[in-house]
Amino acid sequence: MMEVNYSQKKGLISYVINGKITADDMRQLQEARDQLAENSALKVLAIVISFKGYKSFEGMKNALLxxxxxxxxxxxxxxxxxxxxxxALIFILNPLVLKSELKAFPLRDRKLADRWLE
Structure with a gap:
């Protein structure tokens, strides 16, 4: 299950994952991406309470694409x-994703993550 929000003003997409991700969840996330398509400096805040994989191959494929x-x-x-x-995955991916900064925070550090994204 995923809850997706976005802010045109901040150029920010935020989403909360708690459980398995469905193809419908990925459609919602893509709609948010489409709304911010003109933004050249997109920011993302992913809040992962629990990640139990994808309900379908289609959901996983849509996530990766x-x-x-x-x-x-x-x-x-x-x-x-x-x-x-x-x-650990975010730490490993950070140097591989050129032009972008990736950083992971414990769930209790929401304010720190928000400040880092500003």
Whole structure:
């Protein structure tokens, strides 16, 4: 399940993941990306309470394709999670994603992540 929000003014997409991600969740996220398509310095805040994978191959495919298309405009990506492996993944990906900064924070550090994204 995913809750998706976006702010044109801030150029920010935020979403909360709690459980399995569905194809419908990915459609909602893509709609937010489309709304901010003109923004050349997109920021993302992902709040991952629990990630239990994808309900379908289509959902996973849409997630990967959407992320790939967003990369040229992505300036900052912050993830709030208590998952050790997800925070490690962000740390590993950060130097590989040129033009963008990726950073992971524990769930309790929402204010710190918000400040970093500004």
């Amino acid at each position: 959407g992320d790939w298309r967003m990369l040229p405009k992505l300036s900052k990506y912050a993830m709030l999670t208590d998952s050790t492996w997800l925070r």
